[in-house]
Amino acid sequence: MLTYIFRRLFIAVPTLAVVSAIIFVIIQLPPGDYLTTYIAELQSQGEAADSGKIEFLRKQYGLDQP
Secondary structure, three states, rough: OOHHHHHHHHHHHHHHHHHHHHHHHHHHOOOHHHHHHHHHHHHHHHOOOOHHHHHHHHHHHHHOOO
């Protein structure tokens, strides 16, 4: 029984690492950031996004920092 538990734990660690890496890559794949996507969505709906609002949102979400 103890061997079974160790074997399962030994398999679980690499599985979690691989799943975490895959999820990280999927999140990083889309181009741009959240704000770029949001602005494109606003423009597709016909709404204008002025530069003041864009700068405010960049600062609010922390996207103006490197």
